[in-house]
Amino acid sequence: MTQEKQDTAVNPLEGFLRMERIPHIWCPGCGIGTVVTSFAEALKKEQLDLDKVAVVSGIGCTGRVAGYVKLDSFHTTHGRAIPFATGLKLANPEMKVVVFSGDGDISGIGGNHFIHAARRNMDITVICVNNFNYAMTGGQVAPTTPMEANTSTSPYGNFEYSFSLPTLAEAAGATYIARWTALHFRRVTKSIREALNHKGFSFVEVITPCVTLYARRNRLGDGLNLLRYYYDKSEIVHNADTRTLDITYQGKLVVGKFVQKEKPTFLDAMNTHLGNVLGDDYQLYGRLNDDRD
Amino acid sequence: MRTVKADPKGVLTGSHYLDGDYALAEGALAAGCRFFGGYPITPSTETAERFSERIPHVGGVFIQMEDELASIISLIGAVWGGKKAMTVTSGPGFSLMMENIGLAAMMEIPLVIANVQRGGPSTGLPTLVGQQDMMQARWGSHGDYAIIALCPDSPQECFDLTIKAFNLSETYRCPVFVMADECVGHMHEKVVIPPADQLDIVERKWYSGPKDKYMPYKNDADGIPFLVKAGDGYRFHTTGLTHDERGYPVINAEAQDICVRHLCDKINNNADKIIELEEEDIDGADVVVISYGITSRVAFRAVQLARKEGIKVGRLRLITAWPFCEKRIAELAPKIKAFVVPEINYGQMVREVERSSAGQTKVVSVPHCGGWVHNPLDILAAIKESVK
Structure with missing residues (x-):
C-alpha cells in the first residue's frame, strides 16, 4: 500500500475522536454525527488548543457525544449538563466549555438550567441537537415536538404547544443564537465557530432527523430524505425576530443567525462589580491555574 | 495522602x-x-x-x-x-x-x-x-x-x-x-x-504520570484513583454510566461488579481509619447511651442524672455516623445490659445499633419526631427502664 492510500484510509476526524469507541451507537441516517463533524471542523478551523476545550453532555442520544470526542469530556445526568458546565467554567475560566445535548435534555428536564445560564450570560456554548422527540427512550413526545406529530406517548398526535428554543434563549438573555438544519453543514460549522469565539452564552440549535423513531412513526421517509426535506423547508432569515420562529409539523423552518450581541459575562460582571465595591480588598478571580501551586 | x-x-x-x-x-x-x-x-x-x-x-x-x-x-x-x-x-x-x-x-x-x-x-x-x-x-x-x-x-x-x-x-x-x-x-x-x-x-491526589496514560478510575496501591484537572491535557472521559478504568461506559454484569464493589469497598474497608467516636465511662457500664449532634448534648444531662441515681452509664457519641461503627457496637453488646439511642427522628441510627448488636443486648430507641430536642427526663426514663 502506498503512503497516499494509507493516508486516505484514516478517518479525517481521528485526532478528534476516541477511535477505540467507534462504531458509535447512533442509527444510520441520524444527524447527530453530522453535527459532531461540524463541531470538529469548527475546532480545527479555529485552531483551538484542544487541551483547553471541554464537552459536557447530559443524557440521551446526543448525550453520548461526550463519550466519543477526544477532549476532556463529561457525560453527566439528565438535564444537568449546563450547571455542570457552569461549575467547570467558573473553576477553570481558561477553558472553552461546550454543552452538547439534545432538545429534551436541554429544554425539558434541563429547561430551568438553560434559562438561568442564559440569564447570567455564562460564558459557555450550548449546541442543541433538536430531533423533536425523546429518542433514546423510544421516541416519546418532547417539549419541542410540533403539534400533530405522532410519537410513542402521543399516539393520536401531539396536542401540546411546543417550545421555540431561540425564542426562549433570547428571552432568557442569551447573547448569541443561531438555528440551522443538519444539512446546512458549512453554516452550522460557521455558527459553532462564532459561538466558540463569542464571549457569553451562545446557543446553536441544529434540526436533525430521528429516522428510527420520529420519522418512522410519522412516515416521513428515511434519514437522507428527511434531512433534505428539512433543508428544503428552511428559509434563511438572519436577525429574524425570535418571536417568529415557531416550528410547525413539517412546516417552514426559519433558520439563520438571530442574535449576536455584547454583554459582560457572569465572571466579567462579578470581577467588575466586586472590584468597584470592594476596591483593593477584592481578590480578582480567574487568573490561570491560580490554585495549583 | x-x-x-x-x-x-x-x-x-x-x-x-x-x-x-x-x-x-x-x-x-x-x-x-x-x-x-x-x-x-x-x-x-x-x-x-x-x-x-x-x-x-x-x-x-x-x-x-x-x-x-x-x-x-x-x-x-x-x-x-x-x-x-x-x-x-x-x-x-x-x-x-x-x-x-x-x-x-x-x-x-x-x-x-x-x-x-x-x-x-x-x-x-x-x-x-x-x-x-x-x-x-x-x-x-x-x-x-x-x-x-x-x-x-x-x-x-x-x-x-x-x-x-x-x-x-x-x-x-x-x-x-x-x-x-x-x-x-x-x-x-x-x-x-x-x-x-x-x-x-x-491535598488532592493529583496524577503526575504520562498524560496519555491517565485513567481516571485506575486504582492506586491504596485503592483510590488519581485525579486531574480539566484543561491540563489529559483529555479524559468520565460518565455516570458503569465504567471501566478509562472511564468508558461498559454495560455488563462484570463491569458493574468491579465498579460498584470498588465504590463500596473503598469506604467500608477503611472504616476503622475513618470512624471517630467519643466515648466516656464505657468500661464497666451497664447502659451505653448512643447519640449524635445536638441530641448528644441533651443526652449528657440524662446520663448525669442517671449516674446520680447510681446507674452505671457510659456515653458513646457518633462523630462519624457513616460508615457506622458496627465493630465497636458488636464488641460492647455482650458486655452491657442495654444500648439507649435517643435521636430526633422516629428511629433511624438505632436500626444500625440493633443490626450490629445482633441480639446480644437490649436496644432501646428514644424517638422524637422533631421540632424540639428531647426532654432529658425522657432519656433518663429510658435508661432506668433499660436496666430493670
Whole structure:
C-alpha cells in the first residue's frame, strides 16, 4: 500500500475522536454525527488548543457525544449538563466549555438550567441537537415536538404547544443564537465557530432527523430524505425576530443567525462589580491555574 | 495522602462568637474550599451568606444556583475544574440533591455537602430541629455506593468537622456529608480558629504520570484513583454510566461488579481509619447511651442524672455516623445490659445499633419526631427502664 492510500484510509476526524469507541451507537441516517463533524471542523478551523476545550453532555442520544470526542469530556445526568458546565467554567475560566445535548435534555428536564445560564450570560456554548422527540427512550413526545406529530406517548398526535428554543434563549438573555438544519453543514460549522469565539452564552440549535423513531412513526421517509426535506423547508432569515420562529409539523423552518450581541459575562460582571465595591480588598478571580501551586 | 498546611488566606485565625452555620463556612474556607454553589434554604442559609461575604476577600467563586439540582452538580464541574467545592442545604434541598450525589459517588468526586437538618417529611418544620435525614444521607440516591457522614455537636465542631470532611473527601475521593442540625446550626458559641500552620489539609491526589496514560478510575496501591484537572491535557472521559478504568461506559454484569464493589469497598474497608467516636465511662457500664449532634448534648444531662441515681452509664457519641461503627457496637453488646439511642427522628441510627448488636443486648430507641430536642427526663426514663 502506498503512503497516499494509507493516508486516505484514516478517518479525517481521528485526532478528534476516541477511535477505540467507534462504531458509535447512533442509527444510520441520524444527524447527530453530522453535527459532531461540524463541531470538529469548527475546532480545527479555529485552531483551538484542544487541551483547553471541554464537552459536557447530559443524557440521551446526543448525550453520548461526550463519550466519543477526544477532549476532556463529561457525560453527566439528565438535564444537568449546563450547571455542570457552569461549575467547570467558573473553576477553570481558561477553558472553552461546550454543552452538547439534545432538545429534551436541554429544554425539558434541563429547561430551568438553560434559562438561568442564559440569564447570567455564562460564558459557555450550548449546541442543541433538536430531533423533536425523546429518542433514546423510544421516541416519546418532547417539549419541542410540533403539534400533530405522532410519537410513542402521543399516539393520536401531539396536542401540546411546543417550545421555540431561540425564542426562549433570547428571552432568557442569551447573547448569541443561531438555528440551522443538519444539512446546512458549512453554516452550522460557521455558527459553532462564532459561538466558540463569542464571549457569553451562545446557543446553536441544529434540526436533525430521528429516522428510527420520529420519522418512522410519522412516515416521513428515511434519514437522507428527511434531512433534505428539512433543508428544503428552511428559509434563511438572519436577525429574524425570535418571536417568529415557531416550528410547525413539517412546516417552514426559519433558520439563520438571530442574535449576536455584547454583554459582560457572569465572571466579567462579578470581577467588575466586586472590584468597584470592594476596591483593593477584592481578590480578582480567574487568573490561570491560580490554585495549583 | 499528602497533607499541607492551610492557606492562610482562608483562615480566620482567632477566637470568635459564631453560629454553627457560619462555622461551617469558615471550616470550608480554612480547608481550601474556593467554590460554593448554593441555594437558600432554612436553616442552612447563613452558611451561604457567610461564604458569599467572605470569598471575594479570599479569591474564589460563590454562585447562587437556580435550584439544588444545579448547585450540587455545579460542584462536580468545579471539582473537575480543579477546585475544592462545597454546598449546604436542608431536608427538601437534600432530597433534590440525591440525583447528583449519586453522580458524585459514581464519578468519585471529592466534595462536601452540609445538611443543617430540620424536621420533615416534605416542607415539615423549616425553622425547627430534626435529625431525620440520617438514613437518607446513607441510602438516598439510587444504587449501591458508600459515603462518609460526620455529625457536629457544636459550632466549634462545625468548623473542625468541615475541615475533616474535606480531608476525608480528598483521601477517599467521595462525597462527604456534614450532618448538622438546626440547633447546632443556629447556636452561637465560642469557636477557636487556629493559625493556618496548625491546620493539616489533605491535598488532592493529583496524577503526575504520562498524560496519555491517565485513567481516571485506575486504582492506586491504596485503592483510590488519581485525579486531574480539566484543561491540563489529559483529555479524559468520565460518565455516570458503569465504567471501566478509562472511564468508558461498559454495560455488563462484570463491569458493574468491579465498579460498584470498588465504590463500596473503598469506604467500608477503611472504616476503622475513618470512624471517630467519643466515648466516656464505657468500661464497666451497664447502659451505653448512643447519640449524635445536638441530641448528644441533651443526652449528657440524662446520663448525669442517671449516674446520680447510681446507674452505671457510659456515653458513646457518633462523630462519624457513616460508615457506622458496627465493630465497636458488636464488641460492647455482650458486655452491657442495654444500648439507649435517643435521636430526633422516629428511629433511624438505632436500626444500625440493633443490626450490629445482633441480639446480644437490649436496644432501646428514644424517638422524637422533631421540632424540639428531647426532654432529658425522657432519656433518663429510658435508661432506668433499660436496666430493670
